[in-house]
Each structure stands twice: as structure tokens, then as C-alpha cells.
Amino acid sequence: MKKNRTILFNKPFNVLSQFTDADGRETLKDYVSIPDVYAAGRLDRDSEGLLVLTSDGKLQHKLAHPKNKVSKTYWAQVEKIPDMSAITALQKGVELKDGLTKPAKVALIDEPDIWPRTPPVRFRQHIPTQWLSITISEGKNRQVRRMTAHIGHPTLRLVRYRVGNWTIDGINSGEHRMLEL
CATH class of the missing domain: 3.30.70.580 (Pseudouridine synthase I, catalytic domain, N-terminal subdomain)
Structure with a gap:
């Protein structure tokens, strides 16, 4: 075999x-x-x-x-710095066109020590960015990007860090x- x-x-x-x-x-x-x-x-x-x-x-x-709800953790670099109400909205679940997202684990994190992206993410001198760690257990199409856009913080760079126990x-x-x- x-x-x-x-x-x-x-x-x-x-x-x-x-x-x-x-x-x-x-x-x-x-x-x-x-x-x-x-x-x-x-x-x-x-x-x-x-x-x-x-x-x-x-x-x-x-x-x-x-249906198996395998959790996945993403590192998302978003435009502007989300306030606590934006983070709380993601944690509780946000209403997207295809329904309410399940609650997510969300935290502000320092920029991860990862490879540079080619091409680089667009940089705007007067608009700060913030990295978030977002853990979800569902997989709607482009879900993390749509979630951060919904709270007014579009994703500039998205890196999946973990699937289940693997990183x-x-x-x-x-x-x-x-x-x-």
C-alpha cells in the first residue's frame, strides 16, 4: 500500500x-x-x-x-489602527453578504518577522498600518479580507500562519x- x-x-x-x-x-x-x-x-x-x-x-x-471547523490563524496587515470596538465586532462576528461570521479570536500584534513581499504592499505616508492575528474556524470566500473591510480596515497583506496544529x-x-x- x-x-x-x-x-x-x-x-x-x-x-x-x-x-x-x-x-x-x-x-x-x-x-x-x-x-x-x-x-x-x-x-x-x-x-x-x-x-x-x-x-x-x-x-x-x-x-x-x-463542518470540521479546523481553526486557522492569519496575520493581517490592515490600513489604519483598529479601535477596541472594531476588534470587538470581529470577535463577536460581523454580518457579510453571505451571512454572519462565527466569532473570531482577534488581537493586535507587532509586525511579524517574515519575508518581504514582492511586490511590496503599497505604503501611504499619512496612513498607519497595524498587524492583527485573526483565528477563524470557518472558511467563507475571502473571509478575513471581507471581515476587516467590513470594520473599515482593509487588509493590505494577508499571511496564513497556522492550520490546525501546523504552522x-x-x-x-x-x-x-x-x-x-
């Missing part, structure tokens, strides 16, 4: 969370040459960070299916690590 493979991949900005693209954009195949693994969930092209790739269909379903610690952008399960 073939052994299942699971890989933690630190997806760079502007890379699609799939292995093929008819338009010739960068995809997972440009970074991962291990056969028969598939993304367990997605990260938008303009988001960075942890993507779990696996050949284990049960694990893929467990991580990707919303991007020690994995550089564009690199991956095989797990021993």
Missing part, C-alpha cells in the same frame, strides 16, 4: 493554490514537484502562507470541509516541508 504524503507549503504572493493554469500564471507546480498531492483548502492568489498539500483524501476532507515556522516563502505522519 502506498504511503500517504503530507506537505506544509509556504505559498508566496501571486501563486495560485492549484497545479495548473491555462493563463500561464505561477502555480503550485512551480514550487512542489511531489506527485499526487493536492491542496487541502485554498489560499487566494494575493494571500501568502501555509497551505497543506496531501495525498490523503480523508485528511484533505477533514482540513477543507467547513509556517521554519519554512521560508516558496519552500515546503514533508511531514512524517
